[in-house]
Amino acid sequence: MSVLIECRGLTREYRKGGQVIRPLDGLDLAVPRGDFLALMGPSGSGKTTLLNLIAGIDSPTRGELIVDGADIGTLSRRRLAAWRARHVGYVFQLYNLVPVLTAYENVELPLLLHPLTRRQKHDRVVTALERVGIADRRGHFPSQLSGGQEQRVAIARAIVTDPAVIVADEPTGDLDKASARAVMELLRELNRESGKTVIMVTHDPKTTEYASRTLHLEEGRLAGGSAVGGVMA
Amino acid sequence: MNPVRAVPYVVKQVVRHRVRSGLTVGGIAIAMFLFTAVQAMNEGVTRVTAASANDTTLVVYREDRYCPATSRLPQDYQRRIESVEGVAGVTPMKIVVSNCRTSLDVVTFRGVPKSDFIAQRGGEIELVAGSLEDWQRRTDAALVGETLASRRGFRPGMTFNAAGITAYVAGVIRSDDPQDHNVAYTALPFVQLAGRDQLGVVTQFNVKVEDSSVLDRVAGDIDRVFANAQDPTATFSEKAFIGRVADDIIELVGFARWLGLGCLAAVLALVANSIVLSVQSRVSEHAVLRALGFSGGQVAGLIIAEGIVLSVVGGGVGGAAAVAVARYGNFAMSVEGISIPISARAGLLASGLVVCGGIGVLAGLVPAWQASRREIAACFRAA
Ligand SMILES: Nc1ncnc2c1ncn2[C@@H]1O[C@H](COP(=O)(O)OP(=O)(O)OP(=O)(O)O)[C@@H](O)[C@H]1O
Numbered sequence: 276m277s278v279l280i281e282c283r284g285l286t287r288e289y290r291k292g293g294q295v296i297r298p299l300d301g302l303d304l305a306v307p308r309g310d311f312l313a314l315m316g317p318s319g320s321g322k323t324t325l326l327n328l329i330a331g332i333d334s335p336t337r338g339e340l341i342v343d344g345a346d347i348g349t350l351s352r353r354r355l356a357a358w359r360a361r362h363v364g365y366v367f368q369l370y371n372l373v374p375v376l377t378a379y380e381n382v383e384l385p386l387l388l389h390p391l392t393r394r395q396k397h398d399r400v401v402t403a404l405e406r407v408g409i410a411d412r413r414g415h416f417p418s419q420l421s422g423g424q425e426q427r428v429a430i431a432r433a434i435v436t437d438p439a440v441i442v443a444d445e446p447t448g449d450l451d452k453a454s455a456r457a458v459m460e461l462l463r464e465l466n467r468e469s470g471k472t473v474i475m476v477t478h479d480p481k482t483t484e485y486a487s488r489t490l491h492l493e494e495g496r497l498a499g500g501s502a503v504g505g506v507m508a
Numbered sequence: 509m510n511p512v513r514a515v516p517y518v519v520k521q522v523v524r525h526r527v528r529s530g531l532t533v534g535g536i537a538i539a540m541f542l543f544t545a546v547q548a549m550n551e552g553v554t555r556v557t558a559a560s561a562n563d564t565t566l567v568v569y570r571e572d573r574y575c576p577a578t579s580r581l582p583q584d585y586q587r588r589i590e591s592v593e594g595v596a597g598v599t600p601m602k603i604v605v606s607n608c609r610t611s612l613d614v615v616t617f618r619g620v621p622k623s624d625f626i627a628q629r630g631g632e633i634e635l636v637a638g639s640l641e642d643w644q645r646r647t648d649a650a651l652v653g654e655t656l657a658s659r660r661g662f663r664p665g666m667t668f669n670a671a672g673i674t675a676y677v678a679g680v681i682r683s684d685d686p687q688d689h690n691v692a693y694t695a696l697p698f699v700q701l702a703g704r705d706q707l708g709v710v711t712q713f714n715v716k717v718e719d720s721s722v723l724d725r726v727a728g729d730i731d732r733v734f735a736n737a738q739d740p741t742a743t744f745s746e747k748a749f750i751g752r753v754a755d756d757i758i759e760l761v762g763f764a765r766w767l768g769l770g771c772l773a774a775v776l777a778l779v780a781n782s783i784v785l786s787v788q789s790r791v792s793e794h795a796v797l798r799a800l801g802f803s804g805g806q807v808a809g810l811i812i813a814e815g816i817v818l819s820v821v822g823g824g825v826g827g828a829a830a831v832a833v834a835r836y837g838n839f840a841m842s843v844e845g846i847s848i849p850i851s852a853r854a855g856l857l858a859s860g861l862v863v864c865g866g867i868g869v870l871a872g873l874v875p876a877w878q879a880s881r882r883e884i885a886a887c888f889r890a891a
C-alpha cells in the first residue's frame with residue numbers, strides 16, 4: 276500500500292513570553308492510503324496539533340510533512356487554502372455547522388470553491404446527505420437537529436468535495452452512546468467502502484475498535500518510541 | 509472563487525440574522541433619508557443660483573430694497589429699459605406673496621402684461637391643462653405653475669384665494685425655470701388693484717438680453733439710466749438676484765451640508781458596529797470556512813460584501829423614501845417671491861447608493877482584515 280501521509284521530524288513550537296512550548300517534537304509517522312488511524316494520548320500531548328498540521332490549517336515549525344504527494348509544510352497560505360479545499364475534510368468535536376444555513380446549505384458551502392454547475396453541485400450535496408443518512412433533514416437548521424444528526428451533516432460537509440483524507444478531532448466527544456456508535460459506523464463505512472483515509476483523535480477506547488490501528492501520543496511523540504510511525508505490516 | 513457564487517451566502521447571512529440586520533438597515537435608512545433630503549435642497553440651491561453661460565435674464569429691482577412689498581418702481585420705466593442697447597424684451601411684474609416669511613407652501617402672484625408675457629415666455633412654457641384663450645379673456649384668470657397646482661390641487665375652472673386675491677385657474681403650465689413652478693401668472697392690473705398699490709407701480713422688471721455675454725454690461729447701463737431718478741434701480745442677473753434674496757435659505761442649506769456629512773458618519777458607525785459585532789461572534793464560523801479551504805482574502809471578501817449589502821439596502825430604502833417625499837410633496841422653499849425647488853432626481857438616489865457602497869467597504873475593511881489574519885487553529889482553541 277502506498278504511503279499517503281508522511282511526517283519526518285515534524286515539530287511545532289509556540290513561543291509565549293520567552294518560553295517555548297513544543298506540542299509536537301520531532302514526530303515521525305507514515306500513514307498508508309486507506310488507513311483508519313486512531314490517535315490517543317493524554318490531554319496536551321499534541322493530538323489536535325498533529326491533526327491541524329495534516330489538515331493544512333497550521334504549519335510546522337520544522338520537519339517534513341508530505342500529504343498525497345504535496346509538501347504542504349512549505350506551501351504559502353493561499354496555496355495551502357486551495358489545497359485544503361481539494362484534499363482534506365475536517366470533522367470537529369463540536370460539529371461547527373454554520374447556524375444560519377440549513378443542513379443542505381452547510382454541505383454545499385465547500386462547493387462554492389469548486390467550479391461546478393448548479394446541477395453537479397446539487398447532485399453532490401444530495402449524494403453526501405444520503406451517504407450519511409440524513410437526506411430527509413436537509414431543510415433543517417442546525418438548531419433543529421440533534422447532536423448526532425449535526426455530526427452527520429458535518430461529515431457530509433467533509434466528504435462532499437471527495438477528499439482523500441478525513442481528519443476527525445474527537446468526533447464522538449459530545450455524543451451519547453447510540454449516536455456515537457452510528458457516527459463511528461459511518462466513518463468505518465467511508466473508510467472501507469469509499470476508500471477514505473481516516474485519522475481520528477479520540478479519548479474513548481471503545482471507538483478505537485472501529486479503527487484499523489491505534490497510536491499513542493505522549494509529549495509530542497509517538498509512545499513506544501522509535502518506530503517510523505508504526506506502519507502496518 | 510467566482511464572487512457571484514458567494515452572493516447567496518452573503519444574502520442569507522444578512523437576511524437570517526434578522527434582528528441585527530433589521531436594526532442596522534433601519535438606522536441606515538433614517539440617516540440616508542436625511543442625507544438625501546439635504547442633498548436635494550443643495551441641488552435646488554445650485555440649480556437656481558449657479559451662474560451658467562446661457563443666462564440671459566436680468567431682474568431690475570428698487571435699489572436698497574429686498575422684498576416685493578417694498579420694491580416699488582414706476583411701470584413706465586419699461587420704455588426706457590427697452591431702449592438700452594442689448595435688451596431684447598422687458599416684462600414689468602407686480603409680485604404679491606401669500607406669506608412673506610420663508611415657507612414650503614407659498615403662493616406667489618406675478619402680475620404681468622399678458623401680451624408681453626406671451627411674446628417673451630410663450631416659447632419656453634408648455635400649457636399642460638386648461639386654455640390660453642381663457643387666460644387672455646378673463647381679467648381674474650391665472651396660469652398656475654405645475655408644482656403649485658399639484659401641491660394645492662388646482663385644476664382649470666377652479667377659483668382659489670390666496671394673499672387676499674381670488675383668482676380663476678385658466679391653465680396649468682410647465683417650464684424648465686424653477687421660478688415658474690410655484691407662481692400664478694395673472695394680469696398686471698388685476699394684481700396691482702388687489703393690493704394697496706395703485707396702478708402704474710410694479711415690483712420689478714424681468715429683462716431678457718440678446719446674449720449672455722452682454723448681461724453685466726446691460727445691467728450696469730440700466731442702473732446708470734436711473735441713477736438720478738427718484739426711484740433708482742439695482743439690476744442683477746436672475747441667479748444673482750435669487751442668491752441675494754434667498755441668502756438666509758442658502759446659508760442654512762450650506763450649513764445642512766454638515767448635517768449630511770454627519771448622516772454619512774452615522775451610517776459608517778452603524779455598519780462598522782454591526783460588522784465588528786458579527787465578526788466577533790463568528791470567529792469560529794470564519795475559522796470553519798478557512799478550514800474548508802477558503803483563503804483569508806476570500807473570508808475578508810465575504811465580510812466586506814455583508815457590509816455593502818447592509819449599507820446599500822439601508823441607503824436604498826432611505827434614499828428612495830426621501831426622493832419619493834420630495835417628488836410627491838412638490839416642495840419648494842419660498843421667500844420674498846422667489847422659490848428654491850427641492851430637487852429630487854433619480855440620479856440623487858444612484859449617487860447615494862454609490863456612497864453607501866463605499867461606506868460599506870470602509871466599514872468592513874478593518875474587521876475583515878483582522879478575520880483574514882487570525883490563525884485558524886487558535887480560533888478553534890478559543891471557541
Ligand atoms: N496556539 C498555541 N499557543 C500556545 N500553546 C499552544 C497553542 N496551541 C497548542 N498549544 C499547546 O500545545 C499543547 C498541545 O495541544 P493539543 O491541543 O495538541 O493537545 P491535545 O492532545 O489535542 O489535547 P486534548 O486532548 O486536551 O485536546 C498544549 O499544551 C497546548 O496548550
Ligand SMILES: [Mg+2]
Binds near residue numbers: 322323324444
Ligand atoms: Mg485536542
